[in-house]
Amino acid sequence: MKLLYTLALLFTLSSCTGQQSKSPIQKKLTDDQLLTLVEKQTFNYFWDGAEPISGLARERFHSDNIYPDKDKDVIATGASGFGVMSILVAIEREFITRQQGFERLQKSVNFLQKADRFHGAWSHWIYPSGKVKPFGKNDDGGDLVETSFLMQGLICVRQYFKDGNPQEKALAAQIDQLWKEVDFDWYRNGGKNVLYWHWSPNIGWKMNFAVTGYNECLIMYIMAAASPTHTIPAEVYHEGWAKNGAINTDFTLYGHQIKLAHNGEKNNVGPLFWAQYSYLGLNPKGLKDRYADYWKENTNHALIHYDYALENPKKFKGYGANSWGFTASYSVNGYSAHSPKNDVGVISPTAALASYPYTPKESLKMMRHLYEDLGGHVWGEYGFYDAYSETANWYPKRYLGIDQGPIVVMIENGRTGLLWNLFMSAPEVQKGLDKLGFTYKK
Template identity: 25%
Template structure:
């Protein structure tokens, strides 16, 4: 019987360090903005910037960055966002305490006529609150971090973001007003609602959370009963910051599990789907999975081994209903580490040692690969591999490796009064939350 290989702790730490280097290399140090992806003249992503803010404390603890350098970078970021122009003008940085999804790396103004994004703003503000929880010294710079992070969080007008509806909208633009889509159905908006409910200034009403959970889909797939969301990242992103193990809202109390267990089941379902491989893609197996929102080799249609295959570009790939074109994302495997290390470590070993997805790369894993698509002739991988790294992929790798090894980010946020308040107003009870300081 073949012995299963698993990634060793020292290899995890090396992956974490190489991945974190993205935030050192793809940054405007003057304003702290982090580039969305490694393409020439590309814009910054506020989500990637929020993830960077959460990663700096990890980097200090792991010796990747000196504390004073992390303080300086964090302050530059928070000062920029606090002073940046807020208002309805189409070239502002934000409005009503929220921020545009993409910003010009140099000026910090809105890029590409993008939307004012509630989820990406939540990720940015969660990163700021992580920094505030970690940088707790009495010296002036660290005091200023705490002051600015709290002020930024308090400025967000979550009630406005509802646009007089029961749930929260995806965002707004000066040209078209509120986006017609709302956060409904289980997904990464778990963080949006907890952050919005915890606000001391413009809190979401508790009814908004009940309205959201009323749109959930509970399913039975491949023998796993779970709260459905297709892309793997939707089972991870809120968990980067909040430890949902042992705490339950009304929905999960009725089901007899918690959101952490739900993510564990979703991770196993990914592996099961890869083993079943209903669409017969190359490479899928027990140690090769990870279907999520990601870059892809399309749009293209190719006839391969007698089968007509359609390939997509960036799309929210999901399990078990698709879309699925054979594209896998190693970062999403790494971000599942706290939920199911017994299968994730084996899959990471495959990504590193067999697929060799860290070779020829600056920042750990590339964003995605597709064993079915041949890629460009003569490419070193033998199949299509994304040419890019994305900041929003890099952050969860760093942070979830750390939560697996030390639960640092979870410990910090368990002490954040805004998060504690938001969870309690959402109806969460039990576990560590029963002992949390209400602030």
């Protein structure tokens, strides 16, 4: 959504052919070994590749050095939320020690506490100084969606450390205070029954972006309902996000039923990040309200992408059971929110890999093909590169933080449910879901 407004202008990419990765491809790994390798290598984006002052996630990293070094140090708020979750995965998988993870997270939380905030919400981009980096001409203040992605991750960190040693408990309390300072109610723009994406002390509500469903922003309404200090009434969700029921549709593609109108469309599905970003902590298994069964919805969303690649109506090279999945990513002509409706011959690995909980067999088959067959064309120091096109012979050696994070988190959720269990254990999350009329697994 909002990414398209500015990133499409920022990212004009030249074609390049891939070279062999420095780390040799290991053939005949078991499924578990391959999953662990992909998690570990991708996690390194948020560890070795983190912005050094804050320890948080860079917006992007280009191994091909197309952009100057200064662009590598822009901190991405949403990707940082995904990154802190990946650190918990790394502790559990013993990629790092618990103490190493704690120290990095403490550094990051200290940074966030001092960084610019706008009624408790962080901006989309942050300089290493802690000052806001404008995302666009009129986007130089609080970003409630990116803040919700960040807080989803920080709530998981809080739950992970809340019963630990005194230092860990203090970190959990520090996160709790940041959480309580996010003024979700303010972002109703004067008490309207809808949440607004942006507010700036310089331009106020000029962006005028009321967030309605269905798209990647469900988590913002869940977090707002869950807030212990600045909550919203249920009407904001039902009248704003769900548009008094207009969020619903009922159609079938490739035999898979869809009940939610993706950005208001009644007969198509959007990019796959809509089935991922809100569900890194929010467990879709058993999650239902009056509008949808979110496990069925997300699984069918992923299967439609898979079956579309099998059909391959535009006859792009390489599409099929081994190469599928469309989402917002780099593209052959800039940046694009790829989907079956917006197919330009580009595959984004994060789309299928972060769908692992929904489509484990299909995602694993794709993962193995990427690793064993395409190899160094798509595999680098921080896992799989952001996107590729066999049709265009286009294999850019570039990463986006917001695409790398869901790979680590959703693979782990599919394997152990780690982040789902942590987030759903938060008492205020449960109260928020109850308020909005959800049923869910506790």
